[in-house]
Amino acid sequence: MSSRVTPRFPRPTTLRTRAAVLAAGMGASVALGAGVAAAADTTAASSATGVASAVQAQAAAQAKAAKADKAVQAAAKKKAASWIDPVKSYKLSATFNQAGGMWSHKHSGQDFAVPIGTNVMAAHGGTVVKAGGNGAGDGPAYGNAIVIKHGNGTYSQYAHLSRIDVKVGQVVKTGQHIAASGNTGNSSGPHLHFEIRTTPNYGSAVDPVAFLRAQGVTV
Secondary structure: OOOOOOOOOOOHHHHHHHHHHHHHHHHHHHHHHHHHHHHHHHHHHHHHHHHHHHHHHHHHHHHHHHHHHHHHHHHHHHHHOOOOOOOOOOEEOOOOOOOOOOOOOOOOOEEEEOOOOOEEEOOOOEEEEEEEOHHHHOOHHHOEEEEEEEOOOOEEEEEEEEEEOOOOOOEEOOOOEEEEEEOOOOOOOOEEEEEEEOOOOOOOEEOHHHHHHHOOOOO
């Protein structure tokens, strides 16, 4: 006598549980994938932000460097321009090394044609080493004159003055009033005779216009 075997099927409850587990697993996978994608987007955004920040930082650094370079150039220019013209509102007349009957030798400086009484300024800071009549010891042709010694080993001379307002040994600054222009000595008309020398004495002059221009002065 045979017995009937009844097939066993999973209970409905078991099926529902398995389905729920599978669904949960699939949801977790989808959620994980979305999270990975979101993380990738965040990383890309962070990377782009980092690049942008780096570019901005580099641009700022370059701008700062350019500003610093301009400051250095301005300081150098200011230092070069610490020499000035000895008078303002002038016309250049007799030039350096010019020949003529007014001088026993060629002209030893540059003449700045200005009215008598024009403010004469120290072309550069230094110490007055000569001041007085008779060219301050360089001869009557210069009339009243002043010689200033400068820290770089050069000397400046100012001649044909109507008035001298400094004394030997006095320290003067660039642009400081030292005298009034005139027409004293061997002069054909009111002007300032200006020299740049390598010693305080006559005979050591160099071209004053070329010298001043080399210091950044517009003559």
